[in-house]
Amino acid sequence: MNDTTTVSRCDATTCRFNSDMKCTAGQIEVSMSAQQAQCLTFSPADDAQGERPAAQQ
Numbered sequence: 479m480n481d482t483t484t485v486s487r488c489d490a491t492t493c494r495f496n497s498d499m500k501c502t503a504g505q506i507e508v509s510m511s512a513q514q515a516q517c518l519t520f521s522p523a524d525d526a527q528g529e530r531p532a533a534q535q
Contacts, residue, residue: 485500485501485506487499487500488500488501488517490517490520492522492523493517493520493521493522493523494521494522494523495519495520495521496523503519505519506518506519507519
């Protein structure tokens, strides 16, 4: 059974998919670690050249 929901707020301010506290990723994967939700889609905002990549939708 697949449950889906809407991400209403993203506090990962260093993630490339975070735009004004909203997730712009087309989809995300979340797991539980130490009784906390962990976003497995997190990607650092700066790429290897130090440039901010465009968000993917």
